[in-house]
Amino acid sequence: MDCDPDAIARLVGNRRYTLEVKSIMDRSHINRLVESVRSELLPSLGIESVDPHDPVRVRHLPEPWRLLGAGNYAAVVYHPDYPDFVVKIYAPSRPGFEEEVEVYRRLGSHPAFSECLYAENGFLILKRLYGVTLYDCIHLGKRIPKQVIEDIDQALDYARKRGLYPHDIHGRNVMMYEGRGLVVDISDFLQEEKCSKWDDLKKAYYWFYRPILSPLGLRIPYFLLDVVRRNYRRWRRFASRLKPFFTGEIQRSH
Template identity: 60%
Template sequence: MGSVMQHNILYLIACIQQELLPTLHLESKEPHNPIVVHQVPLPWICLGAGNYAAVFAHPDFPEQVVKVYAPGRPGITDEVEVYRRLGHHPAFSECYASGANFLVLKRLHGITLYDCLHSGVLILPQVILDIDEALDYARSRGLFPHDVHGRNVMMSSGRGLVVDISDFLHQSPCLAWQDLKLAYRWIYRPIFWHLCLRVPYILLDGVRAGYRLFVYFSRS
């Protein structure tokens, strides 16, 4: 990292500690649903939330995001280790710094595949190929792609990105990406592709819950 960049990151960390963290209120209501973000101080914006953490951006730092873990949610040291092993790769973010409950990451400018379905944005086949290639790269670095689902992958200028690698140290098998590819091939391409359908969040979340039950009963 260059010295200007390092200086920028130190300044960002000061903003996180002085402005963001004292006001921010995150709550993990259920372990299987995204955490709830109650209060975000201006001018920070929330870019998204997962089951462990929420991710924020500040307009003065357009190339970085801050991932803040909800109280009691583990995994931050694993995530730092995964980024250490990944090094630089165009389909992944990078970790610039970490604190007790936050990470400073490279911002990925894209839209999650989950949000593509919601907004009717066409998901191109190249995106799927790029993510496959990125996951092979992760395996070559001693990692185990895990939990690769629609909220954890993005499309950016027609290319695929993997936005969440936090479970890549888990060795237990996870078929989420294989299942997502099957759904892309057999449901998305023949139906959604032609009709440019938009799927309401309530239906997407229903599919997510149904998929979790399917995995629980058929594969556990």
């Protein structure tokens, strides 16, 4: 088939026009969601953080909003009329809102991360990520392919190149969707302190999960997963106390 430059120009023009119209429609959709957050959600929402080490408590959520999850500083909800977006709301007096907005600004658009579409006074509107956390995959006996781990690795490398510091990456903060890996929580990516949680999770994946657990297809009860998680935390605290003995920091301090 001969290439007609005018036909190509028309096709490119039509594609650009379609993208622009879609963008305008999305913006109008988001504007309506923002207004719903301001007028319906926030005035009736009851959210509090009793302990910074425990998830926030959502005491009241107006209809028809639905709770998706709660972290130590914020809760994530969605409206059935806007299923492709979520609203992340920080509890009063809890830090992290400005930092999270900055992280999303640096990340821009990447298939393994969500995107911040709007932010105002302690709440963010984010693109919704669908999937199952790796923590839940192990509970349900779902196989986690190697591609998921590689996708997350590549996403974290991308974040580092954008001047960020991937932090607090564990089984509940990463997801699998259609065999690909996603990173759910990026709120601590401005913390420069070294975090080994993802490296530790990868070791467990390659040394134990992939050769032993995955072929068996076992479902692991949540109580057992919680035991592993609590013991891991104790081990990390113990290892951090021993670190000065192996690095010579104690000797140098005298």
